[in-house]
Amino acid sequence: MTQGAGQEPVVRTATLRDFRVPPYAQTPVPPEAQAAPPSPVPPSPVPPPPVEPGPPAGAAAPPAAVPPPAPAAPPAPHPGNAVVGDEQPDGYTPTERDLPVIRRGDTVQVRTVTEPAPGSEDSPGPLYVVGDVHGYLDELLAALAEQGLVDADGKWAAGNARLWFLGDFTDRGPDGIGVIDLVMRLSAEAAAAGGYCKALMGNHELLLIGAKRFADTPVNSGAGTATFQAAWLLNGGQKADMERLQDVHLQWMSRLDAVVEQDGHLLLHSDTTAYLDYGSTIEDVNDTITAILTRNDADECWDLFRKLTKRFAFRDEGGPQAVRELLSTYGGQRVVHGHSPIPYLLGEVGGEGGEEDSGPVINGPHVYADGLAIAMDGGVTMAGKLLVVQLPLHD
Template sequence: MNRGDTVKIQTIPEARPDTGDGRGPLYVVGDVHGYLDELVAALAAQGLIDADGNWAAGNARLWFLGDFTDRGPDGIGVIDLVMRLSAEAAAAGGYCKALMGNHELLLIGAKRFSDTPVNSGAGTATFQAAWLLNGGQKSDMDRLQDVHLQWMSRLDAVVEEDGHLLMHSDTTAYLDYGSTIEDVNDTITAILTRNDADECWDLFRKLTKRFAFRDEGGADAVRELLSTYGGQRIVHGHSPIPYLLGEVGTEDGEDGSGPVVNGPHVYADGLAIAMDGGVTMAGKLLVVQLPLHD
C-alpha cells in the first residue's frame, strides 16, 4: 500500500480468528457524532452486534476513537449503546472500550462550567458558546446524566493495541501530558478531577488541534509519537478523511451528494490511519478490523 491510499473496507463480515493468545480480533470505530442509526448499521455489518443490537462478537475487542456527541441527532443514545455493549462484551469474554475525544471534553466543560469565562488565548471564551458553535445539541444536554459524565471523564486518551497506537486527535499535543501512555491518561484524568475551568479549556484546545500528520514533516510527527509511546502505526479519528484529502463535502457539488469515503485513509509514509469517515457531511461511519490488509 502506498502513502495516501484510502482503503476500501469489507462490508460483509468475515470469519474472525483470534490472535492465538486467546484474544479476539481487534476493531476500531471512527467518530460517531450522534449518528446512532448509522453506528448500529455499521456495527451490524461487521457482525459485532445482532439484529436486536446486542453484542454478538464473543471475545472480539472493539475500540471507539471518541467524539460520540454533537452535530448528529442522538449523542446520548450513542453513549448509552457504547456503555451497554461494554458490559455485554465483557460478559462474553471480549471488550468494548472508548477513548476521550475533544467533543467529550467539550460536553463535560459545557455541563460543568457553562458560561464561566475562560482564558482562550484570544480573549475570553466559554465552554457553552464553544459547544453550541461546534454542533452542541440541546437534546443531548437535556438527557445528559451524571452516569454519562462520570463515564466520559474516566476515558483514556491514548492506548496501544497490537502495535497500533490509538488516539482521537491527529496532534502531537499528547506529548504535553506525559512521556508514557499511563502518564498521559493519568494526567488528563487528574485535570478533569481538579475541575479548573481554565485548565480544562487548555486541554480541550490542545486536543482540538489537527493535521499534524498530513503535511511536510507529518511522518516525523507520527514517528515522534510512536517512539515515545510505542506501536508501529497511529490510528486516529478527529479530522474527517475528506478534509485530509482536500475535499470539503458538498460545497462544490450541485447534485447534493456527499464525499466518497470507502474506508480508512492511510498516509504519512504509511504510518497513520485516519478513521473519521465524515459521517457528519454525508460520508461514512467507519468500523474497521485491524490490522488493515495492506
Template sequence: MTQGAGQEPVVRTATLRDFRVPPYAQTPVPPQAPSAVPPPTPPPHAPEPTAPAPHTAVPPSHPPTPPAPPATVEPPHAPAPHQAPPHPGNAAVGDEPPEGYTPTERDLPVINRGDTVKIQTVPEARPETGEGRGPLYVVGDVHGYLDELVAALAAQGLIDADGNWAAGNARLWFLGDFTDRGPDGIGVIDLVMRLSAEAAAAGGYCKALMGNHELLLIGAKRFSDTPVNSGAGTATFQAAWLLNGGQKSDMDRLQDVHLQWMSRLDAVVEEDGHLLMHSDTTAYLDYGSTIEDVNDTITAILTRNDADECWDLFRKLTKRFAFRDEGGADAVRELLSTYGGQRIVHGHSPIPYLLGEVGTEDGEDGSGPVVNGPHVYADGLAIAMDGGVTMAGKLLVVQLPLHD
C-alpha cells in the first residue's frame, strides 16, 4: 500500500465571520504554505477480528505527538488564479443545493440557548483493570487529524507511548467522520482498525459508527462522477467529496479493506443508557423503529450499491441541529423513546456552532474557539462531542458517564 499521507498542502476548514451570510456562500481560503515537518506515515492496519486473538503488540509507525498549534489563516478574500478553489465549508453541487443537503453548513442561524450546560470531564479517570465490562469512552469527529487523535488517546491512558492499546477491558466508541479536511484520514482508519484487534485481544473493544463523511468517501470511490438525483440539478459523489474536504492522498491510499470496513459500520448503538450516533438529526427514524432495523437497513442500502439510494442516505445523515433550538429536547425524546437510552451522544455539529461562538478559523483574537469539553444541551438530554478540530478546536476523547 502506498503511504502517501500529507503529500499535498492540507486544506483546513475556515469558518465565516458572519453567520447571516446566505446559505451555501462559497468562501475561498488562501492556500497554506507546506509544512516543514515531514509527513506522518500511517500505522499498519489490521481488519476487525471476528474473535479475540492472542495479543501481539504492533508498534505503530506514527508515535504520539502533542497537537500542533493552529496555523494562522488570513481572512477570506477573492481568490487569485493560483489559489485554491472556493472553500468547501458551504459548498453544494450545482447552482442550487438539494433540499436538506447540508454536509458542512456553516451559516445557519445560531441560537445561543440560555439553558445549555458546559461541563468538564474528569481527566484523571482511567480504565479499570478488573474483570467484567470496562469503562466506556467516546471519541468525537477526527477528520484526518491523526496526531491529535494519538495525543488525545494517550492522554486518557487508552494507548501507551508506542501507540498500542493499553486500556485492558475498556470500551471505546468512535462517533464517525474519520476522513476529509485533515492530512491523514486513511492513517486514522488504519489506527482504529489496529486498535480494534488489540482491544479485543485484551478483553475490551474499540468500535466505530458510520458518519456522513464515511458515506461520502464510499460514494466517491464507488460512483465517482456518476450523476445522482440530487433534487436540485445534477450532482455527483466525486464533486461533493472534493468540495467538502476530500484529500487526494486519502483516495490514492484507499483500499478495499478500508471500504469493506466502513461499509459494515453501524449507524446507531446503545451503551450504558447512552444512545450513540454520529449526526444530530432525527433522520435515523426513516430507516427503522429499532436500532437493529436502522443498522440493517443502512447496510442493505450500501450493499445494493445504487448511487441514488446511497446519495439519499448521505443527504439525510448530513442534516444537523435538530436538538439545538426550540423543540430540540422533544426531538431527542422521540429518538430515545424509539431506540432506548437516557441520553444521546453525537458528533457532526461542532460545539462552537452549537454555542454560537462565531469567528475565523483561529478566532478573532488568534486564540481559536474555546472548547473545554463536551457540550450538554437539550434539557440535559444531548451531549455534543465534535470539538471542532478542523477549525483549531479540540479533538475530544472522554469517559462516560460525564460528571458535572
C-alpha cells in the first residue's frame, strides 16, 4: 500500500469484478445461451440539497448594540471535499476481491524521474499523466504534490505544466465527486497560470452518466437484458457520489474527449481497439462519442460503455500489432492507457504465496507490447499506487 507523506493508513475498498471482460463487453451469444436477465436495482432517491436562508434585506444592527463575540473560525475546507481521516461517507460499499490472475512476463516496470518545470513561457511546459483515481482523493492529492503539481493546500503550483487525467474518477473509492471537483478546479487554476489540466473519458464516466440518466431502464446488453443502474452498483458505484452528483458534473463528463495525441503519445483510457469503431481520426472519435451522449439513447450509450469496457488488447501475442493499428490511424509513437491494473498485467495479485503474499508492489508505469504501450493504472483500488508521472519516461 502506498501512503502519501504524513498520511494515516487508508482503508481501501477491495477490487471489482470488472477487470475481467464482463458479459456485456463480450461478443453476443446466441439466444439459447443467454443468461437470465439480472434483476434491476431501483435507484436511490436523491435528496434535494439544503438551502440556507440569507439575512433579511436591509437589516442593520442598532447603533448602541454591542456586537456579539465572533464565532470560532470554521476548520479549513479539505481540498476537493476529501473525506477526512478514516471516516467513510454514508453509503460507501467496498466490493469483493475475486479477480483472475493474469501471469505475464512481457511487461517492464519503469521508475520515473521527476524534473522541475521549465520557466520559459514561450515553450510548452512538461507533460504529466494520471492513471485511474476511482474516488481516492487523498492519494491523488499526495501524488500530485509529490510531483510538485499542487501545493499543500491542493492549489495548482506547476505554472505552465500540462496535466492529463486518463479517466475513471469515480466508483469503488470514497470520494469520486470530490475528485471531479478537484480536477475541474485545477483546470481553471492551471489555465490561469499558463498551463492546463485536462481529462479523458473513462468507462466509469460513461457508467455514472448512464446510471443517472437511464437508471433501471432495460438495455440490450448482447448477453441478455441489463440496466445501467445494476451495472453501476456491480462496478462499485457509491451512494454518496450519486447523492452529490450535480448537472455541472454530468455536463463536464459528457464533454470529455476520448482520445488525444500529445508529444508523440496517444492518450486514451482503455486498452482496446474499439476506438476504431468511432472514427478514423482523433477528431472523428471525439465528435462521434460526444454526439452519442448528446442523443441520450440508452441502448446507444450502453453499446459505447460496453465497447470501452473491453481490455487487454495489447497484452497477448497480437498486442503489438493492435497498438500499431491505433498508432497508424491516430498518430503517435506510443499508446498510454489506464483501465487495466498493472498488478493484473504482471500477475502480482491473487497468487499462491499464502501468508507471504503481501500484495502488489507498484513503483511506476509499465511498458509492454514491444515497448509500444504504457500502462498507467497502478491498482489504487487494490492497495497499489495511484500513478502521476512525467512523459516521456526515463527508462
